Amino acid sequence: MASLTALLSKWPLIRQIRERADGTGLEAMSDKTRAMHARIDDAQVARSICPYCGVGCGQLIFHKDGKLLSIEGDPESPISQGNLCPKGAASYQLLTHSRRETKMKYRAPRAKEWTEISLERAMDVVADRVWESRKRTFVHKQNGATINHTTAICHLGGATLDNEENYLIKKLFTAGLGMVCVSNQARI
Amino acid sequence: MPGLGTSFGRGGATTAQQDLANADCILIEGSSMAEAHPVGFRWVMKAKERGATIIHVDPRFSRTSALADIWVPLRAGTDIAFLGGLVRHLIENNLFFREYVVPYTNASCILSDEYRDPEGNGDGYFSGWNEEKRAYEGDSWLYKGGDLSRPERDLTLQHPQCVFQKLKRHFSRYTPEMVEKICGIPPELFHKVADALVAASGPKKTAAVCYAVGWTQHSKGVQIIRAAAILQLLLGNIGRPGGGILALRGHASIQGSTDIPTLYDILPGYLTMPHKGDQTLQQYLDTYTKKTGLWSGYPKYMVSTLKAYYGKRATAKNDFGYSWLPKLTGNHSFFEFLYDMLDGKMEGMFLMGQNPAVGAPNSRLQRKALSKLKWLVVRDMVEIESANFWRESPEIDRGELKAEDIETEVFFFPAAGHAEKEGAFTNTQRLLQWREKAVDPPGDCRSEAWFMHQLALRLIAKAKASDDSIDEPLRALDWWYPEDELGDPKTEAVLTEINGWYTDPVAGVGDSSGNESVVFGIDREGNPHHGKQVNGFAELKADGSTASGCWIYSGVLGRDGVNKANSRKSKDYLGHGWGFAWPGDRRIIYNRASARPDGSPWSERKKLVWWDWDSDKWTGIDVPGFVKGKPPDFEPEVGAEGLDAIPGDAPFTLHEDGLGWLFVPKGLQDGPLPTHFEPLESPVSNELYSHNTNPPEHWIGTRHRAMQSFHLC
Amino acid sequence: MPDESRLDQLREEAWQKGAVTGRGVDIAGGPIPRKLATASPSGGGPGYYGQPVVKPPVWTWEIPVYFFVGGFGGMSAVIALAAAIFHHVDLVHTAMWVAAIAAILSPLLLILDLGRPHLFINMLRVFKPQSAMSMGAWILTGFGACVVPGLIALELHVHQVFGGTVDQLLRVAAGVLMFGSAFFGMLLATYTGVLIGATAIPAWFLHRTLLPIHFGTAGLGSAAALLELLGHRIAALNFIGFYAAGIETVLLIWLSLDKHGAADRAIHEHRSGWLIRIGEIFNGPLALILRFFGLVPFAAISFLIGALVSRFGWIAVGKVSGSDPESVFAAERY
Amino acid sequence: MLTTYRLTEHHTAGGMSRFLSHLSELQPEMFAEISPELARELGVKNGDYICIVTLRGAIEARALVSRRIRPVHLNGKTVHQVGLPYHFGTSGLVRGGAANDLLSISGEPNVTIMEAKAAACNIVPGRLPRGAAFEEWINKHVPTGGPANLHPEQPPLDTAKGGENPPGGHGKEEKE
Amino acid sequence: MIGEGTKSTNQRRHSYVQEHVEVGFFTDPTVCIGCKACEVACKEWNHVPDDGFVWSGNSYDNTGHLGASTWRHVMFVEQDRQKGNQIVGSHSLGNGDGEDPFRWIFLSDVCKHCEDAGCLEACPTGAIVRTEVGSVLVQNDVCNGCGYCVVSCPFGVIDRRPKPLPDAGGAFKCTFCYDRQKSGLVPACAKVCPTESIVFGRLDDLRARATHRVQELHEHGYDDAQLYDPRETSVGGIHAFFLILGEPEAYGLPPKPQVPTIYLKSAWTAAFATAIAAIIATLLAFAFFS
The missing domain is CATH 2.20.25.90 (ADC-like domains)
Incomplete structure (x- = not known):
């Protein structure tokens, strides 16, 4: 019986009659609305x-x-x-958003579609590619002057990278590998 | 940055966005600030509420013009003619701020006699033009006697060979009627703008100029900014509250990407990359060190940078590893190596957050260049056009390119978002602001720091295994960064390196808690790596006892171990206590100019930094941009070096003469003064000079003349 | 996210024909041109680029059919009561059956039209006299609660299933319930006019006095017509038919005279307005003439068709008038 | 005369905005702002398709006719200006022609930045032909009228194939 | 002079819900820069789905109008009239050579949260309620999608969400960020507005501030600036009111909106009359003709 009265008391009509309201005020609020709060309250x-x-x-x-x-x-x-x-x-x-890429993807030469590849494997392959390309094209001296650079690998960075990332890129690519073709969007 | 860099010394905005609220007039040109920088525009609206006049100069009536008081429908590409007209108006009618211009700018400096300006024969060339090389050379633009440190000056500005008279002659033909003929705006409108700017000039009033790529992306972009610099110097607005020039950067960290650059021609802190001719460190330092001004400390900054790169292996004996640095053999910017890609000479490319397939000019050429690469690494959050050009580009659709004969091997690395990695951005007002990491990146997404760290570890391992001499730089590289559990290098450790430290490690001390003022003292292998932090670039030494990744950022993480970029307690409207503004947390640079030559503020309403006579030091609302104890009436002795050669009333301490350069004697390729030239593809010919376009303009691809038109590529 | 193939299909179609005809995928995703809302080149059009000021109704065919069914259901209960008073037992029987069927069919139609049918019970959460639909919900509930048991009681009583006192009780109950269903029935047939009249749609609220009369009379007429078709060719129903058709003719004349210029141009100029007029002609003058010549079945059918068509017409007019900014501005200049 | 600019709703090349529904629905398609005078001259209504052709390439865009962009009258000669937003490309939720297809690669002497804010172009009403027909179509409409002046290093215009291009001017002839 | 007075009212925490204080929005188009940050912030916080990527050709407004999946809508109005004493084109320079003036106005439209709300009165299920802060809230868990509120709103704000979109079937409109307000936060659109064109605060303070703003604008040459807060009509004033330049029709706003409940009296009298007439007619019919 108690549950019936509880159920009845939740019926807004009863609340409306008891409070002699017109059905548009707080009496018509559902429990879910009463319990509403910002989802970031305890974040x-x-x-x-x-x-x-x-x-x-x-x-x-x-x-x-x-x-x-x-x-x-x-x-x-x-x-x-x-x-x-x-x-x-x-x-x-x-x-x-759903269109964001979260998987490593690889496209073989002449392929028409992407293929899956693990992140670690991809890192090793890229390291090999860089190593071979540098080996093939590194110029130690040019008519007498040591220049120690390669122009066969280039970098095009955006300007939304952090300063620390830019620092690491410049340190590895220029100071380490001797790449000079390093550029990004920021010019002036 | 050469536009602002040559005019004042530093390549960055001279003021802060929130300071725009104090301007009495704001000229927005070459930018639609309300559209591209809406929250920055909030401060322009605050200024407008306080009665400032907002002028928007733009060929298009954009959302900024809707909120501006005056809209000037200028023809695209004719900004120099408009600004030149304003400069002429100020000079001819003697409306410029004389008490500011005479002491603080090089208006009074006497030029050498060989200097010829384009007015001579109206062909648009300055003296020293070499036709075959298509470039200027020689030093006919220097001051009389060739020494920039102590120029001969005529403070009455009457001397025929002084900069002021040259300026007057140079812009004499930029009359309002000429401006109407070139820019297409009626003289009444021109005079409304001129009157508004003049009304906002003088001791009690200041005006600000805001620009963005609307000025920079031109065949004479640097000269347009130079014209604005001259205008602001003549109006006496540089270094003062509510004044200055605000360069509105398009990306979160464009300023950061030139301070710590991934550019071919500069090292962090605007140090010049060594060219083929600079064989030894000493030879390099001799060419680039200046006798007076802040640049006299060039050796200290360079050696510290080399110590940061190569750590213990950089010793005085091997020129601190100078020989390992690659030497430039010409222009290696993106447009140049684009043609190497087209010729198939470029083997590999890293694309980190840029989308040239639609983001770079002549993108049809870009997509074709990408298809000629051997391997391509793309790091982005979504599959952008540069990653799937082999599958979904207009060329594939038109059959000009076929997927089966594109050789490029493409690696697509998903990237972490801004809330999934920590790091510092440098925003458009030189403010380093830290981002805290909120959540781990999903799936295979990783940050660029992770990618570079893992790539470096693998390459260094390969270098250690090989004994080939060309791998010497890789073996010498000091890759000491401790990692966190995901494999990311600790970004704050990188920041400590950028800030700089004393190189000899304090034995057995220095965990990351920062005691004994050593931060992240332990490297990957667990042994002590470096000593105490440096508190500012003044402490850097040239003998290798200090190291600093980027000298202009030094001070961001000093001995107190506090990452100032992450400080979030803003104490005043300029934001001190929130983030770190380089250099030395100064929010408005050259702010010595916000005080009269005798050190007192220009006016009560516009005071910022002034000389406190009883405590004998500079004080004020902002960090003073001057030697603390140097009195305003300080006179340098003859032959003084470095900063003591700068007199007490010279705010621009980076220039050898400490003055604002109306006339740029050194540092620009296309002339000391801005001259109007038509855009490369303009339907009308040049009204002022016989030459239509900017003479030293590289129409890239001289080797590939025909490449330019779409038929042959 | 609709998959890519559908999008590419649309792009191909758009490229060939220059516009996408079908409903297509909501995500245009690039060059899929839709008919431009603005007519004039500089993007003019009345109001804000011709955008509607109020919103057109979202109701579909279920609502006009409900008006029709509820109308004749309610009024057949009234006829049942009158028949009972004047001892037409078989007429009462059919009329109560018709009312009961309507009482069951109406809620089904309404629930079918709801955006979330499973929450239909929420209609009885509160009692709001100021909301015509809340009143409608309670009226329909009351009507259902009276008609269905009333029919059951009537059936039990007529077939003498129980003897003696229980049968007496059933007779009284049937009588009372018939009174109740007639009371609720007459409201059910007329409240629908108020439901539409008390809205922000200009073509509706400008005719808020005509609508209840039209819906009520159409309900009465169609109830009488339906009963006649079910074989009760009695003079009383014929009189009711005359009465209803007569009032409908008056309404037609009133509607064509009472013009409010641009405010209700949806009725006078737009083709949906013609729907109302055809409906009114069918259940007004045509029904009157046919009945006058004694062709009762034809008159009944014409009346029924007219009632249904005019309900559809009123809803269509509401949709047109709701998306026409000009009519809202014109209506508010009074 | 073509000038390019940015929109508040998109971000540079669109990688961080053309894939987000909340931003893409604010500016869903590539458009070109032209003045009512130019629209009347070309016989184009607000919302029609137009193609913008330069020496380097061609893209199609919706015509947004507005008084916010105005022709410039320079001593007797009328120069029409066209505004093109960047941002669009061939992937993502919303797609469109990339304004960068039209721009030339030119290096400013000090920092080699390209000239993106002013270029000569030609406007042809109607849609861009796809597939192989594109090559032949573009030869017909390339702006040979082109710039009055030639930068010393600029390639001479006759290298453009298809000599029978009609004399220049701003798309007046290509009204079909 | 330097820097004071820039602390915005849109950022402070409050307890209006607990104190039952009437709140409102005051939107000022003379400082709005048309950046649509309010539209995006509203969709981000409330996870409102996107409703179509159709290029409209109406200046920069591709959103169209308010609806079930657009709770904030920035309008772009291009008029040939002067905006204050702005200098645009030759007309404003005094040598008006036939080129007429031009202005471009942006206004962020939202649900008006009327004092006497049509949707609130019409809703049969009590899903639409008046909250403690005087805003009008649609309770998504109660609404069964009858659609009566859609035709009862004199401003055409509320709509039923069509099928392909998530949570379809129910009626949706701006909730005045009721969940944020209960936690003491400011609605998402007001918090994000860069130039504080949208101001959130106590209704009476805002009304005072608005009248002061109108006088100030009249002094600066905005002679057609007026407040759009229809208190003289049956709507009885709106809690999210606007300052507008020119007549309301240009913004698609009804000049004299009426709440549909005023039509009830005459409609119900007609209904009762018909009902009684029907009964009498039926009884007479049976009386005389049976």
Whole structure:
């Protein structure tokens, strides 16, 4: 019997009559609505920067046990003060949309389709390719002057890489392998 | 960066975006700021709310023009004519900010007598033009007597051979009527813009200029920025709050990609890459070290960089490994090696976050070049056109390319997103900001740092196995980075190397907790690797006792072990305490110019940095960009070296004379003063000079003349 | 995500024919041109590029059919009551059967039209007099609760299944329930006019007094017509037929005179307006004339067709008027 | 006269925006902004397809006719300007012609950056032919009128095949 | 002078839900830069599906109009009129050689959350409710998709989501980020707006601020600036109100919106009259003709 009255009391009509309301106020709220709260309430926050343009807006990345929940503007950033542009606001989808590639892919010469390959295997093959190409084309001296460079391997980087990544690229490619054809989008 | 670099000394925006709120007039040209930098535009709107005049110069009425007070429908490619007209207007009607221009710029410097300007025979050439080489040479542009450190100056600006008179003569034909003929804007509109800029100049008022690729992507991009630099110097806005030139960068870390460059012609910190002629370190240092100014410390920065690259193996005996650095034999930029790709001479290519198949000019040529490679590594988050050109490009669709005869072997590495790796971006106002890692990257996605680290480990292992002398640099490389569980190198360890340290390791000390001010002191094999951190580039030495990956970033992770790029407590509107602005956390550079020559602020409303007489040091809202204790009336003795050769009233400490360069005596390929030339494909001919386009312009592909038109490739 | 092949198909079709005819995949994904909403070159059109100001109704064919079924169901209960008072037992019997079938068919139609049919019970969560549909839901529930048991009681009573006092009880119950179903029936037939009249669609709310009259009378007429077709050719139903057709003719004249210019141009200029007029002619003048010449079955059929067609017409007019910004602005200038 | 620019809704070559539904639906297709005067001259309505042809290649785009872009009158000569956003390419949720197909590779003396903000082009109403027909079609419409001036290193125009191109001017003849 | 007063009102935490404070949006098109960050932020937070990639040709607006899968819609209006004392083209320079003025206005449209809401009154299931902060919320777990709210909204905001999209069948519209507000956060669109064209706050403060803003604009030459907050009509004012330049029709906004409940009285009287007339007619018929 008790469960019946409980069930009845949950019927908004009863609440409506008891509170003499017109059925449009809080009495018509379902339990799910009453229990509503922002999904980022108990999430961890990582403070980050938007990867899109050069303004450098601060971003708060809410995540919980290894899963992204939402990305919003960082109110304390002196540049953006919590705001973002449409691209910055779409950062969450940038990381979680279904067309994002998560598997290593390889295309053999003359092939028409991609084939699967493991990440470790791919790294070894690339290392071999670099090693052979460098061996074939390295120039130690050119009419007397030591130049120690190869122009047969080139690098074209975007400007959305971190400073540390750029540093490692320059250190390995130029200081290590002697590649000079290293370029990226930033010129002026 | 040569545009701003040559005019003021540093290749970066001179002010901060939030400082735009204090401008009394903002000229946005060569950029649609509301569309490309919407959150940066918030500060322009704050300025507009406070009564600033917003001027947008753009052939297209874009969303920025919708919010601007004045829209100037300029014809594309004629920015120099417009800016030149403004400069002439300032000079002819004596409206420039004289108390600023005379002491702080090289307007008063006397030029050598061989200098000829294009006004002589109206053909658009300066003196020193060599027809066969199609380039300028010789040093006819230097100051009288050839020494840039102590120029002879005529403060009355009357001397016929002084920069000011040359400037006046150079722009004398850029009249408002000429501007109407070239740019297609009526003189009334030109005068409205001129009056707005002049009203926002002087002790109590400042104006700011914002630009982006609308200026840089031209056949005379650098000269357009030079014209803006001259305009801002004449209006007296550089180094002052609400003034300066803001270069709006298109990518999250374009400024970072030129500070720590993956470019062919510079090393981190704008050090020049050695060319074939510089055989020894000493010979290299002699050519690039300047007697006075900050660049006199060139040997300290270069040796520290080499110590960072080669660590213990770089010793004084082997020129600190200078011989291992590759030497340039010409222009190895992307457009040049594109033609090596087309000829099949390029074997391999790494594409990390760029999409030339649609992102680079003449993309049909790009896709064909990609198909000639032997192997191609593409790292991106999605399958971009450059990765599937062999399957889905217009050429495949039209049958010009067939998948079965494209030889290229393509490796597609999925990349980690910005929230899946930590690291620092340098934004458009030279601010290093750290990104904390939130979650691990999914599946096979890895960061570029992981890729480079794993590639380096494999290559160094191969180099150690071989005894071939050409692998010497690889064996000497100091790849010491500790890893985390996913195989990523610890990014903060790389940042400590970029910041710089004392090289001899403190025995048995230095875990990552940063005690004894040593950070990440233990390397991969577990033995101590380096000593205390350096607190700034002033501490760098040329004897190999210090190392620094990038001297201009030094100070970001000093002895206190605090990663300043990750500091998130902004104390004032300029954002001190939030991130680290290079150099030395200075938010508005050349800010010595925000004080009068005698050290007092220009006005109460526009004070930023001033000389505090009783405590005898520079103080202010921003970190002073000057030697702390050098009084404003300091006079250098004759023959002084380095920074002590800079007088007390010279804000631009990177230049040998410490002055803002209206006239660039050295450092540019296409002339000391901006001259208007038509775009390469312009429907009208040049009104001002007999030559239509920028003379030293490389129409890349002289070797492949016909390549340019689509028929033959 | 619809797979790539469908997208490429659409692109090929778009390339040949210049436009995609079929409903296609929502994700145009590139060069699949759709008919442009804006007519004039500079993107003009009334209001904001010709975009609708209010939203057209999302209802499909189930709703007009429900109006029709609910209409004759409700009114046949009324006829059943009148027949019972005047002892036409067989007429009561058929009328109650017709009402019961309508009482079952109507909720099914409504539930079929719902976006989430499994939540139909939520219609009775609250009692909102200010919402015509909430009233409608309660009326339909009341009607169902009265008609079905009423029919059962009537059947048991007529076939004398139980003897004595239980039968007496059944007779009284049938009577009371018949009263209830008539009461709810008449509301069921007319509330639908209020349902449409009290909306933001100009062509509807400008005729909010005509609509209930039209729906109620059409309901009565179709109930009478249906019963006549089921063999009850009695004078009373004929009178009701005359009465209904007469009122419908008056309404037709009123509708064609009461014009509000651009506000309800959907009725007067658009072809959906013709649907209403054909419907009105069928259950108005045509039915009247046919009945006048005594051709009762034809009159009944014409009335039924007219009632159904005009319901479809009103919904179609609502869709047209709802997506026409001009009509909203015109209506609000009063 | 062609100029290129960026949109707020997309990011440079589109790799980080053409694959996201929330951004792609804001700007779903490649378009070219032309002035009402040019539209009248070419007989093109708002939303029609037009092809933009330069020495290097051709792409198709929807015509967005708006007063926001205006012809420039230079001492008697009218120069029409066309605005092209970058961002589009052949993969992702939304696709379109890549503006970079049209631009020349030219290196600014100091930093070898290309000239992307000003180039001469020709506009042909209608859709871009696909497959083999493209080659022959483009010969017909290449802008031989082209730039009045030739940079010393610029290849002479006669290297373009198909001598029978009609005399230049801005697409006036190609109204078919 | 330097830097003060830039702390935005859109970033502060609040407890309006617990205090039952009436909140609202004030949208000012004179500072809106048409960047559509509000559209994207709304879709990102509420996981609203995309509704079609169709190029519209209406200036930069390819979103079309508000609907079940578009809760924020930035409008791009190109008019041949002067915007304040902006200098655009030769007309504004005084030597108007026939070229008429031009202006481009951006306005972010949203559900109006009316004082007297058509959808709220019409909803038979009580799925649409008035929350503690005065906003109008559609409870997705209750709505059975009857579609009556769609025809009852005088602004044409709410719509039923069609089949191929996820969660189809139910009616959807802006929820005023009710879940965020219950946690003390500001709605996603207001938080992200770079130039604070969308301002979130207490309704009365916003109304005061809006009237002050209109006077300020009139002084600066925006003579056709007015507030769109139809308090004199039966809607009784809206909680998400706008400042607009020119007449509301150009933005697709009804000049005098009416809540459909005002039509109930006359409709129900007609209904009762018909019902009674029907009964009488039937009784008479049986009385005289049986």
